[in-house]
Amino acid sequence: MTFRLAASHARGKFANDKIFGASSLAGQAMKLYGREKVVNATIGAFMDEQEVLGCIPTVETVLRNLPINEMISYAPIAGLPGYLQAAAGLTFADSRPEAYIEAVATAGGTGVIHHTIWNYSEIGDTVITSDWHWGPYAQLCQEALRKLATFALFDENQNFNISAFAAKVAEILKQQDNLIIIMNAPAHNPTGYSLTDPEWEQVVTVCKEQALNTAKRIVLLADIAYLDFAGDKNASRTFLKKFGGLPSNILTVLAFSMSKGYTMYGQRTGAMIGVSSDREAIREFTAINQFTSRATWSNINRGAMSVLAAIYEDKTILAQVEQERRAFYQLIRNRADIFIREAQAAGLDILPYRAGFFLTVPAHDPDTVCAKLYDDLIYAVPLARGVRIAVCAVPSAKITGMAAKIAKAVAAS
Numbered sequence: 190m191t192f193r194l195a196a197s198h199a200r201g202k203f204a205n206d207k208i209f210g211a212s213s214l215a216g217q218a219m220k221l222y223g224r225e226k227v228v229n230a231t232i233g234a235f236m237d238e239q240e241v242l243g244c245i246p247t248v249e250t251v252l253r254n255l256p257i258n259e260m261i262s263y264a265p266i267a268g269l270p271g272y273l274q275a276a277a278g279l280t281f282a283d284s285r286p287e288a289y290i291e292a293v294a295t296a297g298g299t300g301v302i303h304h305t306i307w308n309y310s311e312i313g314d315t316v317i318t319s320d321w322h323w324g325p326y327a328q329l330c331q332e333a334l335r336k337l338a339t340f341a342l343f344d345e346n347q348n349f350n351i352s353a354f355a356a357k358v359a360e361i362l363k364q365q366d367n368l369i370i371i372m373n374a375p376a377h378n379p380t381g382y383s384l385t386d387p388e389w390e391q392v393v394t395v396c397k398e399q400a401l402n403t404a405k406r407i408v409l410l411a412d413i414a415y416l417d418f419a420g421d422k423n424a425s426r427t428f429l430k431k432f433g434g435l436p437s438n439i440l441t442v443l444a445f446s447m448s449k450g451y452t453m454y455g456q457r458t459g460a461m462i463g464v465s466s467d468r469e470a471i472r473e474f475t476a477i478n479q480f481t482s483r484a485t486w487s488n489i490n491r492g493a494m495s496v497l498a499a500i501y502e503d504k505t506i507l508a509q510v511e512q513e514r515r516a517f518y519q520l521i522r523n524r525a526d527i528f529i530r531e532a533q534a535a536g537l538d539i540l541p542y543r544a545g546f547f548l549t550v551p552a553h554d555p556d557t558v559c560a561k562l563y564d565d566l567i568y569a570v571p572l573a574r575g576v577r578i579a580v581c582a583v584p585s586a587k588i589t590g591m592a593a594k595i596a597k598a599v600a601a602s
């Protein structure tokens with residue numbers, strides 16, 4: 190692209206989003222052939238069995254019952270105190286680590302990633318994450334004038350690749366003193382992988398070993414966007430305890446988001462939850478991140494924060510939300526189970542799925558596979574080395590038969 194007025198760091202930026210591209214093709218096909226004939230596996234939101242965007246009913250009730258002033262007033266930059274308490278309380282549940290913990294409100298989980306990159310790495314630094322990752326991590330790094338490097342998420346046996354992780358952490362810390370590690374788990378996007386507790390233990394051990402060099406500062410950014418769709422509430426949270434008692438030059442930041450867990454995607458409400466054994470590190474965490482909020486978006490959505498606070502304060506309402514969410518989770522689980530079963534029958538490889546909105550079929554030529562799938566009116570997202578299937582968005586009836594068609598498209602590509 191030629192530039193006209195853009196400053197040097199902004200030249201050539203272009204939001205080429207494959208997800209929205211694939212999604213708009215699905216939309217066009219629905220107009221041409223009828224909704225019932227088209228499989229739209231591109232959407233990163235829960236759609237019910239009638240393909241209607243799912244809203245947790247009690248969340249809707251609480252939101253609609255808010256007084257208007259609670260929606261339209263400004264909120265404190267740091268976030269409403271009741272919201273911050275709720276975000277931390279709901280994130281940890283029974284697995285609160287032994288540590289100083291504070292939260293700062295952000296514009297979704299995206300805001301957490303933005304602030305963490307800006308405030309905890311130097312301009313020009315490299316941030317690391319796994320090779321399979323949510324695409325916007327790279328854009329967030331580029332926008333902040335940082336680089337993104339990756340380690341292989343899986344080894345040849347499809348297990349978590351701790352040696353690739355350890356090697357990449359060591360390599361980058363030889364070059365720079367600050368390192369941000371983005372770990373998206375549980376229910377990783379795009380694979381659906383969840384690290385086990387022993388795997389988290391290995392991750393933390395690698396960080397602790399590197400932190401023996403006190404000139405180094407490590408930020409472990411746990412992107413927990415899908416935590417509430419990862420299975421049993423308490424079992425999926427036990428890993429959080431491992432963030433307690435870490436050396437003072439390791440900070441854990443949890444990226445809480447209301448987008449999936451509370452079906453509030455467009456309300457843009459999240460929180461960064463800082464966990465540290467060093468009280469001063471947490472004081473600094475709240476100060477610098479509030480400052481960055483002030484200088485980026487000011488305060489966030491007051492109404493959505495009030496919704497979470499209201500849910501958290503009332504045990505009956507909370508239980509209702511959790512029960513309704515479990516029903517959504519169960520539908521996604523059933524869809525994934527159908528796909529996995531049929532994939533096995535069709536000899537189709539998939540990456541290890543544990544839970545969550547997406548699963549991934551590895552492919553050498555994902556664009557060609559996705560293009561071949563148009564013949565069957567199936568629309569999915571081509572990634573660098575695979576095809577992402579949004580089981581969150583496709584009703585069970587349409588999931589049935591999909592794996593065999595994808596197997597055919599993979600074989601023909």
Ligand code: PLP
Nearest residue numbers: 297298299323378412414446448
């Ligand atoms: N992290 C991952 C892996 C995601 O898939 C998403 C949303 O799709 C987010 C973070 C951020 O979500 P939000 O900014 O809507 O909270």
